[in-house]
Amino acid sequence: MKYIDLFNHLKEIVNYEDKTIRIDDYHEFRNYTFESRYRFILPGGLGNGDDYEYIPTLPNDYEPDIIQEMLNKKDSEILENIKFRYHILMPKGETRSSKFIFLFHGFNEKTWHKYMPWAKYIAEKTGKSIVFFPIAFHMNRAPLIWSNSREMHNICVQRIKRHPNIICSSLSNVALSTRLHNKPQRFIWSGLQSYYDVIDFVENVKKDLHPAIKPDASIDFFSYSIGTFLGEVLMMSNKNGYFDQSRYATFCGGTVFNRLSPVSKFILDSEANVSLYSFVVEHLESHMKRDEVLRHYMSTEPEGENFRRMLNYQYKTKEREEQFLKMSDQFYAIALEKDDVVPPYEVINTMQGTKRNIPIKVDTLDYPYSYIHENPFPSLPKIADLVDEHFRLTFDKVSDFLR
Numbered sequence: 001m002k003y004i005d006l007f008n009h010l011k012e013i014v015n016y017e018d019k020t021i022r023i024d025d026y027h028e029f030r031n032y033t034f035e036s037r038y039r040f041i042l043p044g045g046l047g048n049g050d051d052y053e054y055i056p057t058l059p060n061d062y063e064p065d066i067i068q069e070m071l072n073k074k075d076s077e078i079l080e081n082i083k084f085r086y087h088i089l090m091p092k093g094e095t096r097s098s099k100f101i102f103l104f105h106g107f108n109e110k111t112w113h114k115y116m117p118w119a120k121y122i123a124e125k126t127g128k129s130i131v132f133f134p135i136a137f138h139m140n141r142a143p144l145i146w147s148n149s150r151e152m153h154n155i156c157v158q159r160i161k162r163h164p165n166i167i168c169s170s171l172s173n174v175a176l177s178t179r180l181h182n183k184p185q186r187f188i189w190s191g192l193q194s195y196y197d198v199i200d201f202v203e204n205v206k207k208d209l210h211p212a213i214k215p216d217a218s219i220d221f222f223s224y225s226i227g228t229f230l231g232e233v234l235m236m237s238n239k240n241g242y243f244d245q246s247r248y249a250t251f252c253g254g255t256v257f258n259r260l261s262p263v264s265k266f267i268l269d270s271e272a273n274v275s276l277y278s279f280v281v282e283h284l285e286s287h288m289k290r291d292e293v294l295r296h297y298m299s300t301e302p303e304g305e306n307f308r309r310m311l312n313y314q315y316k317t318k319e320r321e322e323q324f325l326k327m328s329d330q331f332y333a334i335a336l337e338k339d340d341v342v343p344p345y346e347v348i349n350t351m352q353g354t355k356r357n358i359p360i361k362v363d364t365l366d367y368p369y370s371y372i373h374e375n376p377f378p379s380l381p382k383i384a385d386l387v388d389e390h391f392r393l394t395f396d397k398v399s400d401f402l403r
Contacts, residue, residue, distance in 0.1 A: 010116035016085040044074025097129035104227025125399030136190035146175035170265035177272035184279035228253030259346040337366035341373035
């Protein structure tokens with residue numbers, strides 16, 4: 001089946017409701033429920049994350065304020081982010097998997113559609129199950145209204161009125177952009193929640209509490225874009241040696257945060273990007289001095305320290321590169337030549353180091369059709385054969401490494 005046909009087929013049939021979804025004679029999706037134990041670290045949980053809030057300057061006749069009502073609820077009270085369903089792609093008829101791969105998605109993602117053919121191909125080539133694990137406040141961990149075109153249009157109109165020089169404000173990114181503009185520390189707290197959720201998932205597996213995964217199952221990773229940030233923090237922290245033997249393949253990801261260019265109508269608008277960069281890169285140290293909880297998580301916990309090393313290229317570069325050197329045989333990266341969001345030279349700068357002495361293999365590909373970071377494999381009939389060829393070329397490389 002060609003990529004475009006597989007994409008459309010999986011997009012049509014996969015859902016969160018059915019217990020099992022047959023894909024073909026060889027694979028099926030299964031749905032399970034996960035409940036996060038870490039709502040308390042989110043803004044509104046114990047009062048943390050609330051030391052900074054952007055307050056826009058409004059004209060006197062400006063009407064309040066659907067933005068506050070719809071998007072700025074206390075994060076700890078957004079129930080979709082606490083209890084949610086997730087997919088596992090498994091060989092058909094297999095009761096419990098002995099080897100699985102975490103799949104981590106990109107920033108501002110609302111559906112798994114584009115990842116399903118990727119996962120299916122990797123599963124076929126490696127024989128491993130794929131766990132589609134959503135980052136906090138993404139995918140179905142976000143309220144449906146954040147993806148409602150009509151409601152987001154209203155917010156987008158207000159946002160452009162407030163910020164007439166804004167760049168790349170869109171229906172697609174206005175929910176995430178508004179929330180991060182208002183409270184940029186959400187990036188840190190939701191990132192840490194995602195980290196702890198993955199660790200809980202792994203520990204449940206180790207305790208023989210997962211119905212579809214054996215306790216001694218091998219654990220590997222495949223990630224795209226900002227999902228690689230989460231995966232790198234997991235690998236660098238390596239709690240209890242859980243990932244000593246893990247292999248990690250990344251596509252269009254791998255660089256530190258302040259070497260990304262996320263301003264895009266599909267990711268973040270310019271105002272949100274400035275606010276986020278200011279908080280997590282330029283002024284993080286001063287925020288940590290004022291915020292005891294932030295200081296605790298980001299300076300005394302290994303995952304927080306590694307989070308900081310992946311935020312700023314200049315922060316403890318030597319220590320970060322020593323960690324990557326130790327893990328170099330576990331990592332493989334594919335970058336795209338025309339990727340403006342995660343430029344290939346920045347992936348190399350991070351993963352191979354300032355002296356290029358870290359032997360992580362980074363392949364830079366360039367497809368012979370028009371593509372962007374957010375859509376490397378367009379599902380367009382007129383280029384279907386070319387896309388299929390280069391999709392297979394890319395994921396043969398990924399699968400060979402993860403096999």
